[in-house]
Amino acid sequence: MRATPETIVPFRAKGFAPRSNPVMGAASIAALVGLWQLGSSLGWISPVFLPAPHEVAGAIYRMAVSGELWRHLSVSLWRIVLGWTLGTVVGVAAGFAMGLFTLARSPMQAFVGILFPVPKIALVPLFIIWFGIDEGSKIATIAIGVFFPTVISTAAGVEAVQKNLIRLGQSFNLSRWSIITKIILPGALPSILAGFRITLSVSILLLVAAEMIGAQEGLGAYIIRAGDLFQTDSLIGGVVILAALGLLFVGLLGLAERRLLRWR
Amino acid sequence: MDAQVSAGQVPKIAARNVSRIYQTVDGDMVAVDDFSLDVTDGEFVCVVGPSGCGKSTFLRMIAGLDTISAGSIQIAPGGVPGKPLNSVVFQEYAIFPWKTVIDNVAFGLEMRGIARKERLETARYWLDRVGLGKFAGYYPHQISGGMKQRVSIVRALANDPEVLLMDEPLGALDAQTRVVLQEELLRIWEETRKTVVYITHSLDEAVLLGDRVILMTAQPGRHLATFDIDLPRPRSIETANTPRFVEHRALIWEKLSQEVKRAMEQNQ
Ligand SMILES: Nc1ncnc2c1ncn2[C@@H]1O[C@H](COP(=O)(O)OP(=O)(O)OP(=O)(O)O)[C@@H](O)[C@H]1O
Ligand SMILES: [Mg+2]
Numbered sequence: 001m002r003a004t005p006e007t008i009v010p011f012r013a014k015g016f017a018p019r020s021n022p023v024m025g026a027a028s029i030a031a032l033v034g035l036w037q038l039g040s041s042l043g044w045i046s047p048v049f050l051p052a053p054h055e056v057a058g059a060i061y062r063m064a065v066s067g068e069l070w071r072h073l074s075v076s077l078w079r080i081v082l083g084w085t086l087g088t089v090v091g092v093a094a095g096f097a098m099g100l101f102t103l104a105r106s107p108m109q110a111f112v113g114i115l116f117p118v119p120k121i122a123l124v125p126l127f128i129i130w131f132g133i134d135e136g137s138k139i140a141t142i143a144i145g146v147f148f149p150t151v152i153s154t155a156a157g158v159e160a161v162q163k164n165l166i167r168l169g170q171s172f173n174l175s176r177w178s179i180i181t182k183i184i185l186p187g188a189l190p191s192i193l194a195g196f197r198i199t200l201s202v203s204i205l206l207l208v209a210a211e212m213i214g215a216q217e218g219l220g221a222y223i224i225r226a227g228d229l230f231q232t233d234s235l236i237g238g239v240v241i242l243a244a245l246g247l248l249f250v251g252l253l254g255l256a257e258r259r260l261l262r263w264r
Numbered sequence: 265m266d267a268q269v270s271a272g273q274v275p276k277i278a279a280r281n282v283s284r285i286y287q288t289v290d291g292d293m294v295a296v297d298d299f300s301l302d303v304t305d306g307e308f309v310c311v312v313g314p315s316g317c318g319k320s321t322f323l324r325m326i327a328g329l330d331t332i333s334a335g336s337i338q339i340a341p342g343g344v345p346g347k348p349l350n351s352v353v354f355q356e357y358a359i360f361p362w363k364t365v366i367d368n369v370a371f372g373l374e375m376r377g378i379a380r381k382e383r384l385e386t387a388r389y390w391l392d393r394v395g396l397g398k399f400a401g402y403y404p405h406q407i408s409g410g411m412k413q414r415v416s417i418v419r420a421l422a423n424d425p426e427v428l429l430m431d432e433p434l435g436a437l438d439a440q441t442r443v444v445l446q447e448e449l450l451r452i453w454e455e456t457r458k459t460v461v462y463i464t465h466s467l468d469e470a471v472l473l474g475d476r477v478i479l480m481t482a483q484p485g486r487h488l489a490t491f492d493i494d495l496p497r498p499r500s501i502e503t504a505n506t507p508r509f510v511e512h513r514a515l516i517w518e519k520l521s522q523e524v525k526r527a528m529e530q531n532q
Contacts, residue, residue, distance in 0.1 A: 165360060167354070171350075172348070172375050182375070183360070186360070187362075263404075264405070
């Protein structure tokens with residue numbers, strides 16, 4: 001029989017496979033900024049309503065040359081690094097406990113269930129009383145905010161490790177500790193790193209919240225002060241720097257994922 | 265107790281009146297019932313039985329990975345210090361997705377603290393023997409199901425244990441690769457003379473590889489019959505064409521088919 005076009009099998013497994021394209025991501029941001037600049041230059045957007053991109057850039061430049069940028073950024077970075085690390089270390093340990101031990105499991109599930117939905121921002125005044133108006137309350141706010149999502153993603157990762165891999169380890173006479181470090185940790189790593197994606201954003205969010213009260217330095221304090229003075233160009237400049245910080249974190253995490261999850 | 269043990273000889277594996285009862289939603293379920301098996305040092309024992317009769321359960325109990333409801337299992341330790349007592353090839357082959365093929369094979373050695381260079385040499389040697397040398401650096405998601413099964417076989421072999429416990433290790437392979445690996449297993453066994461408990465669905469495989477074939481009844485798994493396979497060694501795939509082989513096979517098949525029929529009638 002001769003193959004007619006009708007008998008050719010059509011390919012049906014199309015679609016449902018979105019791909020990443022960093023160029024498209026950057027281009028869409030550039031397009032948005034371009035539109036914004038165009039709108040401002042043509043007078044469609046009032047400068048009181050929203051300052052033009054070049055004015056925001058000017059505010060950032062002035063901030064940079066006066067040394068203000070570095071002063072606020074370094075203080076904020078320090079708080080994030082400390083708070084995030086603290087929350088992550090304790091959270092990962094707690095997540096492992098929750099995923100591994102009967103004794104820890106139900107009590108921790110109950111605590112996390114109750115406390116996770118509580119908005120940490122609302123608790124900032126309380127944290128100031130508990131941990132002091134200085135660095136203590138800021139680092140604690142970030143650490144506690146980071147802690148809960150970390151516990152949840154870590155415990156989920158630990159639980160998702162295939163039981164037969166654990167049996168395999170036991171068949172090789174591995175100690176409990178070796179099974180945790182050699183089998184459960186690498187098995188749970190994808191889920192733990194997915195949690196980092198969330199907690200890195202959460203830490204920026206809570207940084208600003210914590211710096212809103214009683215802070216002289218830090219990007220949050222800078223943005224609040226600019227807002228109080230209706231210096232919208234400085235306000236948006238601060239926000240742009242926070243966004244850049246978020247982008248930096250995502251980039252670093254992507255690097256870590258490519259290194260650690262090469263096997264996927 | 266067990267007539268197969270010659271007087272005075274301590275069996276390598278001694279399973280005595282072993283039972284395993286699972287608690288299920290329908291109440292207690294007897295998976296293995298009063299099952300005894302002695303395996304002498306250097307013996308290759310094949311276990312055959314209808315699906316669900318408790319073969320994997322029994323193997324897991326020998327490996328110390330499942331609780332024994334009644335009876336006892338002992339493995340006599342060998343004289344070599346540091347040599348692992350047993351290695352398991354699981355029916356649902358388990359391999360670490362985050363380790364390359366060669367690191368998976370070297371896993372047992374790594375955990376015993378053997379230097380990287382030495383353990384990779386050993387792993388490489390075993391990979392070559394099952395035709396996976398080219399895939400040493402691949403990650404498991406990049407190889408086929410049959411290849412993964414071969415990886416889990418050579419991981420057990422590379423570990424060089426006293427006793428090898430294999431649960432349908434060639435189950436996921438195509439007929440041709442299966443035959444090639446059966447011959448390879450025969451050669452490896454000739455060289456190492458390890459004590460092996462080998463579960464299979466294939467009577468041909470059981471007769472070809474085993475010194476003894478143990479038949480189990482359908483669930484609950486009890487001892488049905490034991491067949492001594494007196495075919496001369498070394499064997500090869502040619503052995504399967506000899507009249508003695510065909511005789512053995514026919515004898516076992518008769519017993520097994522009766523059991524399968526009986527079980528089906530019982531379940532009606
Ligand atoms: N964890 C468990 N809980 C309850 N029942 C189980 C459990 N594991 C196995 N069983 C039951 O025990 C019986 C024996 O199972 P097993 O896996 O040992 O069979 P098998 O002989 O290896 O079968 P196959 O040849 O299909 O691999 C089955 O009826 C199964 O349902
Ligand atoms: Mg089985």
